Structures are given as C-alpha cells and as structure tokens.
Amino acid sequence: MLITVLGPISGAHFNPAVSIAFFIRSQIGAKKCLLFILVQIAGGIAGSMLAHLMFELPVIQFSEQARSGLAQYFSELVATAGLIGVILGGIASRPHAVPMLVGLYISAAYWFTASTSFANPAVTIARSLSDTFSGISPADMPFFILAQLAAIYPAVMLCRWLFSDNDARGAE
Amino acid sequence: MIKKQLAAECIGTMMLVATVVGSGIRAQALAT
Numbered sequence: 001m002l003i004t005v006l007g008p009i010s011g012a013h014f015n016p017a018v019s020i021a022f023f024i025r026s027q028i029g030a031k032k033c034l035l036f037i038l039v040q041i042a043g044g045i046a047g048s049m050l051a052h053l054m055f056e057l058p059v060i061q062f063s064e065q066a067r068s069g070l071a072q073y074f075s076e077l078v079a080t081a082g083l084i085g086v087i088l089g090g091i092a093s094r095p096h097a098v099p100m101l102v103g104l105y106i107s108a109a110y111w112f113t114a115s116t117s118f119a120n121p122a123v124t125i126a127r128s129l130s131d132t133f134s135g136i137s138p139a140d141m142p143f144f145i146l147a148q149l150a151a152i153y154p155a156v157m158l159c160r161w162l163f164s165d166n167d168a169r170g171a172e
Numbered sequence: 173m174i175k176k177q178l179a180a181e182c183i184g185t186m187m188l189v190a191t192v193v194g195s196g197i198r199a200q201a202l203a204t
Contacts, residue, residue: 046182048189122185
C-alpha cells in the first residue's frame with residue numbers, strides 16, 4: 001500500500017539497503033542516497049515512537065529482545081538479498097507488480113527466516129528503540145545491519161547478470 | 173522535488189515501522 005501510494009514521489013525505497021542498491025546501479029546519486037538513508041532512519045525512529053504513543057507505552061525505550069547467533073545474521077543476509085532480488089527482478093519483468101511482490105515477499109520471509117526478516121537497516125535501528133515483541137537489543141543491532149549491508153552488492157550484481165536480457169517492455 | 177521525495181521516504185519508513193512495532197505490541201497483548 002505504502003509503495004503504491006508513495007512510489008510515484010520517491011520510488012518508495014523506505015530502506016537504506018534498497019537506496020544503496022539503486023546507488024550501485026547508478027539510478028540515484030550519492031547525495032540523494034545519503035539523504036534518503038538519513039530520513040529513512042529518522043522516519044523509522046519516529047515510527048517506533050508513534051507505535052508506543054498509540055499503545056500508551058513509554059515513547060523512548062531500549063529493547064532487551066536478544067536476537068543473536070549466526071543463524072539469525074545469515075537469515076538477515078538471505079532476507080535482504082531476496083528482497084533486493086524481488087525488487088530488481090520485478091522491475092525487470094513486471095514493474096506494476098512490484099508493490100504486491102514486495103508485500104508478498106516480506107510476508108513469506110517473516111516465516112522462512114530465523115530472524116523474522118528485518119531486511120532493512122533503518123527498521124533495525126528503529127526496532128532497537130522498542131522494548132516490545134518486535135524489538136531487537138542494541139547489542140545485536142549492528143550484526144543485523146552488517147549482514148543486511150553485506151547482502152546488497154552481491155544481490156545487485158547477481159540481478160544485473162540474471163536480468164540483463166530482460167526489460168519491462170520485453171516481458172509485458 | 174527533493175523535499176517531497178525526502179518527505180515521502182520519511183513518512184513511508186515511519187508508517188512501515190509503526191505497522192511492525194504496533195503489530196508486535198498487539199500480538200504481545202493478545203498472547204498474554
């Protein structure tokens with residue numbers, strides 16, 4: 001829903017991993033990428049506070065939810081690479097289906113990964129500020145983010161090769 | 173245009189996180 005509504009304005013990245021992927025593909029510049037990442041982090045933190053306010057919880061919290069271990073970090077790597085693959089693959093074959101594809105992928109990845117698929121550094125930072133079921137302890141947060149960042153370049157390169165003969169016109 | 177783009181990214185990520193965290197709080201409340 002958010003991608004459909006806000007996509008025409010900004011491309012609806014809502015995720016530093018996605019913005020960096022588009023930067024690697026030279027589809028956005030370094031300055032715009034950096035600005036996007038900054039506002040995504042700020043927006044994510046505001047979103048965490050918004051949820052706390054709606055449920056009458058302390059606005060500022062630090063999570064104590066442990067999410068550690070190689071399986072969790074590897075899950076984040078897989079989840080983030082998969083997300084980028086779905087987005088770039090969708091753009092190459094069915095651009096209008098990307099919002100639905102992302103929604104379906106996120107729903108699936110919640111279940112098929114050990115980490116419940118954060119796949120988003122801005123969301124990971126924001127969730128470290130929520131001591132609720134969906135939180136992640138600040139100690140585990142950097143490892144999630146490192147795994148997410150490590151997935152970007154290989155995913156972009158794989159998609160570049162895999163979809164190099166495709167474009168939206170050819171597939172429609 | 174860039175201001176609108178930044179606002180869209182900020183609002184979109186805010187709503188995304190609010191949905192995830194809010195859903196988690198709701199799930200936690202239902203489970204207890």
